[in-house]
Amino acid sequence: MNIKVKLLTTFKKYGEGKISENGTIPLPKGSTLRDVLKYFDIPLDMPKVLLVNKDDQQNLDHEVNDGDEVVVFSFICGG
Amino acid sequence: MAEKLYGYAGKLLRVSLTDGQVKEESLNTEDLRKYLGGVGYGTKILYDEVPAGADPLGPENKLILTTSPLTNNYIPGGGSIEFCFKSPLTNGWGESRCGGDYGPTLRKAGYDFLVVEGRADEPVYLAVSNDKVELRPAAHLAGKTVTERTEIIKNELGPDYLTMVIGVGGENLVKYAGVMFGGRSAGRCGAGAVMGSKNLIAIAVKGTKNVEIADPEALRSVVRETMAIIRNDENAQGFKEHGTVGDIPGVDEAGDLPTKNWQSNSWGKGEQIYDYFYNNNLVSNTGCYTGCPVACGRLVDVKRHKYKTPKHDGAEYETIAAFTSFVLNENVDAAVHCSHLCNEYGIDTISTGACIAFAMECYENGLLDESKLDGLEINWGDPDVVVKLVHMIAKREGYIGDLLAEGVKRASDILGEASKEFAIHGKGLEAPAHDPRSGKALAVTYGTGNRGMCHIHPVEAMAWDSGKKTFGLEKHGVPDPETVHRWDEEGKGTVVKVLQDGGVLPDIFTTCKFFLYVGATIEAYCRMLRAITGWDFTEEELLRIGERTINLQRVYNFREGFTAADDDLPKRMKSVPLFGDYADKEDCAIKDFQSMLREYYAARGWDVETGRPTPEKLQELGIEV
Numbered sequence: 078m079n080i081k082v083k084l085l086t087t088f089k090k091y092g093e094g095k096i097s098e099n100g101t102i103p104l105p106k107g108s109t110l111r112d113v114l115k116y117f118d119i120p121l122d123m124p125k126v127l128l129v130n131k132d133d134q135q136n137l138d139h140e141v142n143d144g145d146e147v148v149v150f151s152f153i154c155g156g
Numbered sequence: 157m158a159e160k161l162y163g164y165a166g167k168l169l170r171v172s173l174t175d176g177q178v179k180e181e182s183l184n185t186e187d188l189r190k191y192l193g194g195v196g197y198g199t200k201i202l203y204d205e206v207p208a209g210a211d212p213l214g215p216e217n218k219l220i221l222t223t224s225p226l227t228n229n230y231i232p233g234g235g236s237i238e239f240c241f242k243s244p245l246t247n248g249w250g251e252s253r254c255g256g257d258y259g260p261t262l263r264k265a266g267y268d269f270l271v272v273e274g275r276a277d278e279p280v281y282l283a284v285s286n287d288k289v290e291l292r293p294a295a296h297l298a299g300k301t302v303t304e305r306t307e308i309i310k311n312e313l314g315p316d317y318l319t320m321v322i323g324v325g326g327e328n329l330v331k332y333a334g335v336m337f338g339g340r341s342a343g344r345c346g347a348g349a350v351m352g353s354k355n356l357i358a359i360a361v362k363g364t365k366n367v368e369i370a371d372p373e374a375l376r377s378v379v380r381e382t383m384a385i386i387r388n389d390e391n392a393q394g395f396k397e398h399g400t401v402g403d404i405p406g407v408d409e410a411g412d413l414p415t416k417n418w419q420s421n422s423w424g425k426g427e428q429i430y431d432y433f434y435n436n437n438l439v440s441n442t443g444c445y446t447g448c449p450v451a452c453g454r455l456v457d458v459k460r461h462k463y464k465t466p467k468h469d470g471a472e473y474e475t476i477a478a479f480t481s482f483v484l485n486e487n488v489d490a491a492v493h494c495s496h497l498c499n500e501y502g503i504d505t506i507s508t509g510a511c512i513a514f515a516m517e518c519y520e521n522g523l524l525d526e527s528k529l530d531g532l533e534i535n536w537g538d539p540d541v542v543v544k545l546v547h548m549i550a551k552r553e554g555y556i557g558d559l560l561a562e563g564v565k566r567a568s569d570i571l572g573e574a575s576k577e578f579a580i581h582g583k584g585l586e587a588p589a590h591d592p593r594s595g596k597a598l599a600v601t602y603g604t605g606n607r608g609m610c611h612i613h614p615v616e617a618m619a620w621d622s623g624k625k626t627f628g629l630e631k632h633g634v635p636d637p638e639t640v641h642r643w644d645e646e647g648k649g650t651v652v653k654v655l656q657d658g659g660v661l662p663d664i665f666t667t668c669k670f671f672l673y674v675g676a677t678i679e680a681y682c683r684m685l686r687a688i689t690g691w692d693f694t695e696e697e698l699l700r701i702g703e704r705t706i707n708l709q710r711v712y713n714f715r716e717g718f719t720a721a722d723d724d725l726p727k728r729m730k731s732v733p734l735f736g737d738y739a740d741k742e743d744c745a746i747k748d749f750q751s752m753l754r755e756y757y758a759a760r761g762w763d764v765e766t767g768r769p770t771p772e773k774l775q776e777l778g779i780e781v
């Protein structure tokens with residue numbers, strides 16, 4: 078299945094060369110958010126915000142489905 | 157014999173502009189222990205000294221510059237100053253922080269606090285050097301840019317003075333004029349207009365004194381420990397490389413980017429805006445005070461074409477959002493140019509951008525016709541119009557410049573009922589660039605913020621709800637944010653009480669709040685305070701000081717005529733966005749804000765119907781009214 082992924086600002090570097098032109102990555106069915114992070118070698122304990130289809134999702138065991146959009150960014154807190 | 161005071165310079169300087177009198181006063185130790193410093197002690201002074209109903213632009217109002225025992229360059233985030241005053245924009249509690257070496261220098265001159273009162277007949281500036289205090293003529297500074305004024309004063313006094321100065325905006329009493337320290341600003345709530353109303357153009361300080369520390373060795377050890385944590389912190393690295401403006405792509409995705417005067421909470425252009433900025437405008441990072449280990453500031457420029465702009469310290473997240481997404485402007489060079497103009501005029505970037513967005517929507521809806529616009533067509537997204545309006549506001553030029561210089565609340569009072577829907581503010585302060593539809597704890601802090609809807613006090617709620625951060629407040633009852641959904645409403649009022657009590661502490665410490673996001677904790681600051689003052693502070697006591705301060709500010713606001721109705725949010729901010737990624741996400745809308753507020757009032761021990769601090773609560777906190 079294909080998952081659409083956006084890695085923003087401080088996470089951008091993890092995606093270099095790993096995301097297809099249409100913004101997706103291939104993952105086996107049944108993959109979780111943890112698998113998405115592992116795909117990019119993003120340290121699991123790094124502080125981050127995760128959105129799945131614009132929904133706040135912090136559970137790394139959350140299963141992702143074909144066509145889902147995952148956004149990863151760090152909370153820099155623009156004040 | 158009076159108790160020996162460690163960690164404080166030990167004096168308050170009082171300057172009356174009306175008769176030129178200067179007085180040094182000793183500090184009230186009991187009040188210091190109850191309010192510590194910064195906006196805590198500042199609230200106490202304002203409440204006690206400025207009479208109820210005072211005209212914010214009259215001689216009765218006071219400008220109170222505050223520091224704390226933590227205001228030192230070697231303390232993590234310790235280079236700041238806090239201005240306290242009655243706000244001419246909101247008619248309520250006003251405060252404004254500015255980063256830089258100015259706060260520590262005021263203490264080196266021998267003063268923890270500086271109170272300026274009255275009104276001078278002619279423009280003057282104040283020069284404070286160790287114990288020497290002088291009022292000097294300033295009429296020759298009229299009409300000049302902030303940079304020019306700062307340079308002239310430096311030439312007159314000598315290079316070792318640090319100067320905070322108002323610009324043309326403050327002179328013209330733009331209600332949201334700030335006080336500038338180079339490219340840094342005590343920007344919000346109109347401290348610059350208060351100075352302008354007093355005919356006070358600048359305050360320059362220098363000093364060479366040292367403050368005695370109770371236990372220097374203990375202080376060194378906790379500072380060293382905290383600095384090591386900060387240096388290795390991932391977020392600190394992110395702040396350094398991307399600054400606050402690096403937040404734009406993330407907030408756009410998260411539904412946290414107010415767009416087109418709050419018609420939406422996402423734009424879909426955040427990444428494009430930031431990439432352009434990063435590749436074209438960003439020159440390097442910078443720290444606002446000497447020694448800041450994070451240095452999130454941005455030195456930026458526009459190299460060519462019509463928005464050519466010299467290198468300056470500016471273009472923070474809020475500023476870039478205010479001049480792009482607020483007004484639908486995709487031209488980042490123009491936004492950077494506006495950042496520079498606001499700095500040189502000394503007007504608040506957030507309020508300025510918000511006022512322009514308000515005007516654009518009024519124009520679109522036929523509430524502002526061309527006769528009031530000097531022939532300008534103020535369409536969404538037109539960068540030339542945005543730049544032109546910045547000039548007009550600062551100079552109060554034409555009907556529209558003069559109108560928008562009043563802020564959106566007053567402007568909508570003038571334009572009439574139909575424009576109210578477009579005036580997005582809290583207590584009269586224009587809303588900043590974070591959207592409570594991204595996480596609803598922010599809604600409660602926006603509504604109940606004592607200075608109005610600002611970008612400093614609410615961020616702890618956002619950092620917890622959306623950013624999943626706790627800054628060590630779990631042990632004081634803040635739940636694990638990973639277990640909470642950002643769109644839940646129940647429980648948010650309760651958690652906000654604790655988040656605010658902790659989140660106000662940096663403004664009492666006059667430390668930079670960002671340090672709480674990069675590894676400094678309230679516990680670490682508590683240890684520093686113990687070492688500096690020799691007082692046996694506990695974290696609980698500090699949170700209590702935070703709570704006391706918030707309560708006294710609330711009492712102050714109620715005395716000035718505010719009620720629970722002023723805690724409500726603009727309807728648009730609570731509604732499903734009109735367009736963008738979240739237009740089909742019903743859950744992001746705020747369904748029952750009144751219940752959220754009632755839960756908050758209950759957690760605060762306030763009357764749940766009127767939102768007023770109860771006599772029992774005030775007594776418990778030792779607040780005498």
Ligand code: SF4
Pocket residue numbers: 233255442443444445448449450451452453668669670671
């Ligand atoms: S982190 Fe940024 S805002 Fe805070 S003191 Fe350092 S440079 Fe200033």
